[in-house]
Amino acid sequence: MSLVTEARRRAATALGAVEGEAVAARLELRQADLAATLEQVYGAKVDAADLVERLVDRVLDAACSRPKPLRVLDRRREIDPSWFQDPATIGYVCYADRFAGDLSGVRRRLDYLGELGITYLHLMPLLRPRDGDNDGGYAVVDYGSVDPRLGTMADLVNLAGDLHSRGMSLCIDLVLNHTAAEHPWALAAAAGDPAYRAFYRVFADRELPDRFERTLPEVFPDQAPGSFTQVDGVGWVWATFNDYQWDLDWSNPEVFDAMLTVVLDLANRGVDVLRLDAAPFLWKREGTDSQNQPEVHLILQALRACCAIAAPGVLFKAEAIVAPQQLTQYLGAHDRFRPECDLAYHNQLMVTLWSTLATRDVTLARQSLTNLRPAPSSTAWVTYLRCHDDIGWAVSDEDARAVGLDPAAHRRFLSDFYSGAHPGSFARGALFQLNPRTGDSRISGTAAALCGLDAARSAGDDEEVAIALRRLLMLYSVVYSFGGIPLLYMGDELALPNDERRAQSAGQAEDNRWMHRPRMDWAAAQRRHEPASVEGRAFAGIAGMAAARARLAVLQSGTGPEVLDTGDRRVLAFARRHPGASGLVALANFSDDPVLLPRETALPGLSLEARVVQSSESTELTAYDVALPSWGHAWVTDP
Numbered sequence: 001m002s003l004v005t006e007a008r009r010r011a012a013t014a015l016g017a018v019e020g021e022a023v024a025a026r027l028e029l030r031q032a033d034l035a036a037t038l039e040q041v042y043g044a045k046v047d048a049a050d051l052v053e054r055l056v057d058r059v060l061d062a063a064c065s066r067p068k069p070l071r072v073l074d075r076r077r078e079i080d081p082s083w084f085q086d087p088a089t090i091g092y093v094c095y096a097d098r099f100a101g102d103l104s105g106v107r108r109r110l111d112y113l114g115e116l117g118i119t120y121l122h123l124m125p126l127l128r129p130r131d132g133d134n135d136g137g138y139a140v141v142d143y144g145s146v147d148p149r150l151g152t153m154a155d156l157v158n159l160a161g162d163l164h165s166r167g168m169s170l171c172i173d174l175v176l177n178h179t180a181a182e183h184p185w186a187l188a189a190a191a192g193d194p195a196y197r198a199f200y201r202v203f204a205d206r207e208l209p210d211r212f213e214r215t216l217p218e219v220f221p222d223q224a225p226g227s228f229t230q231v232d233g234v235g236w237v238w239a240t241f242n243d244y245q246w247d248l249d250w251s252n253p254e255v256f257d258a259m260l261t262v263v264l265d266l267a268n269r270g271v272d273v274l275r276l277d278a279a280p281f282l283w284k285r286e287g288t289d290s291q292n293q294p295e296v297h298l299i300l301q302a303l304r305a306c307c308a309i310a311a312p313g314v315l316f317k318a319e320a321i322v323a324p325q326q327l328t329q330y331l332g333a334h335d336r337f338r339p340e341c342d343l344a345y346h347n348q349l350m351v352t353l354w355s356t357l358a359t360r361d362v363t364l365a366r367q368s369l370t371n372l373r374p375a376p377s378s379t380a381w382v383t384y385l386r387c388h389d390d391i392g393w394a395v396s397d398e399d400a401r402a403v404g405l406d407p408a409a410h411r412r413f414l415s416d417f418y419s420g421a422h423p424g425s426f427a428r429g430a431l432f433q434l435n436p437r438t439g440d441s442r443i444s445g446t447a448a449a450l451c452g453l454d455a456a457r458s459a460g461d462d463e464e465v466a467i468a469l470r471r472l473l474m475l476y477s478v479v480y481s482f483g484g485i486p487l488l489y490m491g492d493e494l495a496l497p498n499d500e501r502r503a504q505s506a507g508q509a510e511d512n513r514w515m516h517r518p519r520m521d522w523a524a525a526q527r528r529h530e531p532a533s534v535e536g537r538a539f540a541g542i543a544g545m546a547a548a549r550a551r552l553a554v555l556q557s558g559t560g561p562e563v564l565d566t567g568d569r570r571v572l573a574f575a576r577r578h579p580g581a582s583g584l585v586a587l588a589n590f591s592d593d594p595v596l597l598p599r600e601t602a603l604p605g606l607s608l609e610a611r612v613v614q615s616s617e618s619t620e621l622t623a624y625d626v627a628l629p630s631w632g633h634a635w636v637t638d639p
């Protein structure tokens with residue numbers, strides 16, 4: 001019996017003829033891709049046809065046991081596959097404990113998210129981590145259970161249900177690249193079980209590690225130098241990140257199978273989006289930086305195919321904070337399009353926004369945003385300004401040189417500027433992982449602190465406070481209008497300052513990323529109702545953008561923005577077009593001066609009827625010009 005016939009029979013028995021046929025059709029559509037990718041990755045080690053059969057069996061189990069409410073959602077989403085591209089989709093990113101204590105606390109705070117127009121909730125790592133330091137949850141010991149401090153798997157299922165009943169979706173982290181050193185697989189490997197030893201990359205001596213390290217960059221040169229860790233009685237274990245995070249060996253098909261099981265299980269619990277942590281690192285190759293290898297993409301495509309058969313409403317989001325030339329491939333943009341991840345972080349936009357805020361010159365931003373390969377039409381970027389990680393200066397050397405900048409000097413300038421060391425800098429961040437060997441470093445700090453708010457508040461300078469808030473909202477105005485799903489990082493809606501009280505638990509003192517992972521300040525949140533307060537101004541600004549965005553069909557994802565040249569180096573401008581909607585032009589002033597731009601150059605393609613639909617205060621559109629205050633922004637659209 002063919003796989004498809006068998007699938008039809010099994011699914012029809014479990015789910016009825018109509019759904020049985022749907023499962024069979026999905027398998028039929030994906031089968032060739034699945035077989036081809038698995039053959040390329042694992043064909044040399046195992047019989048790929050056997051592997052396909054085994055994995056499809058697992059996929060069918062998941063399809064047949066998928067809870068009915070989730071199958072109803074699947075049906076909707078298959079009818080409207082662009083559901084996540086809707087302009088009303090806006091994300092919020094937070095730690096469940098820092099935001100609301102635990103998962104039940106989050107369920108009680110959904111109205112707050114409603115005020116911000118949030119429809120997509122990304123909760124930071126919540127699966128059971130190791131005890132002690134756990135890299136913010138990125139060292140998991142059990143993918144099948146929730147961190148007991150946050151609740152239970154039942155709480156997660158209930159939260160997903162609550163979100164779905166409000167038309168919202170849930171995103172959680174899935175750490176694919178490594179497990180905690182205390183995960184049962186790792187413990188079995190350490191105890192000498194050969195099957196589990198083969199789940200990791202273990203070396204008897206330094207020979208191969210030394211050879212690999214010649215070309216491997218260090219991710220945490222400061223807190224976890226090198227990419228291998230020596231374990232007594234075991235040998236040298238590949239650990240790209242911290243010593244207690246052991247990289248899985250994805251060249252072993254058993255690892256693929258085990259992680260597929262995890263993916264399918266989380267999908268059936270009601271998770272809508274899986275953020276695939278550290279995706280670029282899955283495949284290692286001597287003589288390279290062991291990131292973005294072709295096999296990484298094949299593995300993601302194979303996982304995608306399997307998940308789409310069992311749970312077609314579930315999305316993958318690539319966490320690939322990589323160079324621009326490597327980025328769009330995670331959305332399936334190869335020589336030919338291949339379904340891979342549906343979403344990917346637009347780290348180029350994030351980095352160029354901060355770079356431009358420091359230089360007050362949009363030339364580099366225009367260069368790198370224009371050069372980036374556009375997202376395939378069935379996918380979307382997630383656009384963001386801040387996340388829980390540091391900001392690494394992923395400006396490509398080519399882009400920097402093309403606009404006359406020395407790449408290394410520019411990156412050094414950015415770290416100096418945002419750590420506050422540069423004379424006249426308004427930012428109050430901190431250097432993260434300074435690498436004395438290369439001089440590279442990254443930056444920690446909340447968005448508000450990096451925009452100058454912390455400095456302005458401690459100086460008691462109201463004028464500077466207003467300017468810092470304009471910077472923050474101007475940056476968010478780009479994130480909310482560029483195209484893709486905008487992510488609001490918890491606390492930015494209240495312009496929360498750096499957390500000076502971090503360092504209370506293991507690992508947090510040494511890792512200054514915790515300065516921008518504050519606990520939600522609910523007293524500050526209460527002040528969102530006071531229009532003159534800092535929180536009130538920030539909140540109204542962000543909520544206003546959300547409301548405007550939801551009404552603008554032109555902000556549907558799936559087409560890229562066109563970056564414009566207004567002839568003024570201080571203003572970032574881009575046009576968005578959509579066949580079924582009026583065009584929109586977004587303008588953002590990255591300078592200390594007010595600017596006045598003639599309509600013809602600032603608003604190409606818009607008519608005289610065009611109107612400002614969202615802007616900073618004192619933005620003005622006349623019959624001839626657009627006037628933006630310093631650090632101001634405007635969205636202009638035809639009626």
Ligand code: OTU
Pocket residue numbers: 135136138175219241277278279280319320321322388389390
């Ligand atoms: C991710 O980041 C997480 O976002 C971090 O919080 C974790 O510490 C880390 O993985 C390990 O799980 O290099 O500096 O291209 O940029 O995976 C952070 C992807 C990181 C990497 C990313 C990684």
